[in-house]
Amino acid sequence: MDLILKERLLQLFRDRESNLERLARTIQNRIGGSGIQPLLLTRAQLAVDSALVDTQIALADTEAARRALALLLGKEGAPNLIPVTKLRDVELEDPPPYEKIIDSIKENFPNLVALRLGIGLAEKQITLAEAQVWDDFTISGGWTRQYGVGVWPNSIPLTSGYPLENGLPGQNSWAFGFNVPIPSLNRNQGSIRKAKVTKQQAEVYYKNAEISLEKDLKGLIISLALNKKIIQQIELSQLPKAQRVLNNQQRLFGTGGANLLEYFDAINAYNATLSTYYKAVADYRKNKARLEAYLNLGIRS
Template sequence: MRLSLRAALLAGALIASSGAALAEPVSLAQALTQGAEQSPRIAEAKAKAAAAEARARQAGASPNPELSVEVENFAGTGVFQGLRSTETTLAISQRIELGGKRSARVAVASSERDFAFLSFRAAEADLARDIRIAHAELRAAEDRAVLARENVGQARELARTARVLVEAGRDPPLRQLRAEAGLAEAQAEEARAFGELLAARRLLADLIGSDDPELSATPIYDEAAPGALPPATPSLDEQLAAAERDAAQARIRVARAEAVPDVTASGGVRRINDGRETAFVAGFSIPLPVRNRNRGGIEAAQSDALAGEAALLQARLNARRAQHDARMLLGAADARVEALSGPSLAQAEEAVRLARIGYGAGKFSLLELLDAQAALTTAKTALIEARLDRARALAALIRANVRAGD
């Protein structure tokens, strides 16, 4: 028990010592800006979008021509001894893509580029949502830590008062033991609150790239909710699913085009050493689509397109549900905040004040005072949690309403 009390006291001292650092807490706007600039998540998505843009440019390139040199009829026997009868052919060949391979390839690369840029936008939106929630969680953790510290101070004063009353013979020793047990419980809760504060601080610091060991968050309780999207407006997640479906459909064209054999045309000049004559040569080649017509590739691409269409429908359902659920949760949280921050909180504070005065005057028992303090702590904790739930629901609603053009 001594070690636990010592740890709790140390935690309380650390919370108290951080008061100076809380003088300049980070605002939500600052956190969002810093996170967008520092997050490796955004850097990764941006690099992938740039890579997709480069692949889209490369997709339109045609095959390179091939230069070949062929030497025949040398180092043999009889008339082919040495280099006297050597024939040298210098030729250039060009593969000609048929079946619309190039345009199909460009269509796939363009769809993948659109998907990559939408993924980049989604990464920004996801990061903003996570920062909003982490900022609110840090603010709530700070409020809980302050409340826990206040409860320790009240419990310590109550234990001192109980000890004085027991020594004066007005209360039995059991009252002092109960007050000291309440102090130990308050100190343990303070240590737990401090641990949650450290975890919340670390989470926000990681998201925004901060190395401030005493990072804190400004309170923001009245941020307005965004309006509803127009009925037929697709959300960012729907646009992302649509881009993925478009890429899958474009791959069907690529698979079908790959079933069409390409023609390779060649032409060159041949020199015959024996008579010092030259002649032109020309030819072409084409694969025979006897064994491989890419039927499996075509069927796979068609199935992927069907899966992409189903994924788009599911994304649309998920987006509508996310918008609806977030708005309902936000409305419920607003109602809780309004109810908990109204007269009931002031009444609970007044009840504690009167119970404390009455206990000192001998009109109320220790249990009545403890009940009043517990009711006040419950009310304050409920308000902190309601504000946190509102911030979470608001972050989810803002994320659900994001569009690519926002």
């Protein structure tokens, strides 16, 4: 849409430059070789020079927008990228009421959905941290066998008390135990506090995103209604009036009934009205596309 708008503005500046060049030639032909009105011709030539500068600036802006669009489309180096969409090829519609769409948008807006999942995860982390107040406990058990010692005279000490001819018999031993940490001083306070802070942060992020969404949506609806009103006013009233004034001044100047400054004023008024109209249409279509994206309707504008 930026490229479409800049192309229309470029064409507007080119038309203005062309009209002023014809005007300068008309004045020069009218004056001829006479030096009676050199100031009139000088003013016309200055207007042509100014229009030429405006056209060059508009051309640079248009080519910059064309390159930016080519980069977005992955067609870098395509200088002949020309949009086929018409600027005014859109039906003016009233935006939907804010109250009827905000709840649905909040429910389905991907950013808010992700943040709600983050809040849910933080709540689970709190539950996990609280459950870990009682740390892991251990249960142990075991069996060992101590084998006997050989017989006299080498293996059994004389002081053992066992008959020397039998040796020392083997023995079995059993062991059982468990370890349960009691949460007296360490109750996992750090992990619980961290999980609660994480949840608070997630809630703050969600609230901030929610407020930004509400603000953006309200601004879109207001802008759509305002742009629609501006477009209708220009189409129905301002643009026809500016065109009539320009035509009258052109006719009067051609017959000597109007001076050059009055003609310049008519040209500038017409160009300013048309420029405002182009920008209002472009803004309307951009805002409508953004609103349709919020509503998951795709880009129809």
